[in-house]
Amino acid sequence: MLSVISSRSSAFAIAALAACFELAPAVAHAQWWHSGPRDFEDCADIAEKAKTKQDKTAQLADCNSKFAGRRKPGGGYTYYDFMQDRSFDIAGPNPTPAEQKKIDQEYTVYLEKQRRSDIVAALNAKQLQQQEKLQEQEQKQQMQQQQQIRPATLRREPTKVPVPVASPIKSRAAAPGEIRARTRGSCVKGTFSCDWPRLSEGLNDLKKLFTPPSSLTQPTKLAKRS
Structure with a gap:
């Protein structure tokens, strides 16, 4: 009877020890959970208390990898x-599977929009390039046309200005005999205007008789001087 009681008591003691060993990790895990950071901000506050700058940098990088969300002023988190x-x-501090799925779907829509915008930009650039080529071709054609027109204008003969022709009536000089005939035919005999030309002609004839020619008088003058 005593042996049975002692065996039961020893078995109970062994079971109690085993329970203590099993509960010890759970208690330790519970203590770690309560002392650990719940989000990025708590983790960053703990990292600020690091002793060295290198430890602080390493802990902040660990916080960034553990928590993707950031606190919002009104509550909740943003990713x-x-x-x-x-x-x-x-x-929460990290997106749930459902939230991550929604984010991935939005990223797919974003890629599609980006692809369409890239296509539109490429088409616009191509159209602009074609317009520039057309403008260059038009400018070349205009320059060629101008070059073809310029030699033709240079080869063009100058317009001849007609020289005024003298009137035969004005160019024809009236002879002295004709003038005398006209005056005689038009004047009235017995008047001074009609008789004076005759008198002047007679006086001129007398002067010619008494006046020697210039060719004969010149040698005599030269002889006298010598």
């Missing part, structure tokens, strides 16, 4: 997706 350059509202 920034740098691939989309966009922020998403999430419930």
Whole structure:
């Protein structure tokens, strides 16, 4: 009877020891959970208390890898997706599977929009390039036409200005005999205007008789001088 009681008591003691060993890790795990950071901000506060700068940098990098979300002023968290350059509202410090799925779907839509915008930009650039080529061709054609027109204008003969022709009536000089005949025919005999030309002609004839020629008088003058 005593042996049975002692065996039961020893078995109970062994079971109690085993329970203590099993509960010890759970208690230790519970203590770690309560003391650990719950989000990025708590983790960053702990990293600020690091002794060295290197430890602080390493702990902040660990916080960034553990927690993707950041606290919002009004409560909740926000997740920034740098691939989309966009922020998403999430419930906890990290996106749940459902939230991550939604973020991935939005990223697919973003890629499709980006692809379309790239296609439109490429088409616009191609059209602009074609327009520039057409303008260059038009400018070349205009330059060629101008070069073809310029030699033709240079070869063109100058316009001849007609020289005025003298009137035969004006160019024809009236002879002295004709003048005398006209005056005689038009004047009235017995008047001074009609008789004076005759008298002047007679006086001229007398002067010619008494006046020697110039060719004969010149040698005599030269002889006298010598």
